[in-house]
Amino acid sequence: MPALGASGRAPKHASELHDVHELLDEMRLRPGTWVRGGSLPHLESVLMGYRIALTRTGSTKTGPSGAPGNPGPFTDWLWERLGQHSSLGWAAEIERAAEAADQSALEPFFSLFDEYRAEQSRTAR
Incomplete structure (x- = not known):
């Protein structure tokens, strides 16, 4: 049986992920597996690699247009x-703001990304 993450659910295999939002949810579940040292540049x-892979493979999965990336709606x-x-x-x-607040950079990132997703969800209705 797979170990449960902080959210109380088992991690998904990469083949089960349908879009960048699910990828980020997996990263939040096990950040040490995905993001070396909790570094936002990583x-x-x-x-960026995810976006390039989607472009190169012609995947029909949702790309990071609604997720962090340069440029893109999240960045704007x-x-x-x-x-x-x-x-x-x-x-x-x-990361700079997190260091000034003496906290992990992933915390404010995921907080901001949650706020962005909630706002996008409200405007899509």
């Missing part, structure tokens, strides 16, 4: 939400 690299939303823009990118800015 997370950004994983997401984030800069508006934070009231700033940075050439360093979203990962570096969230």
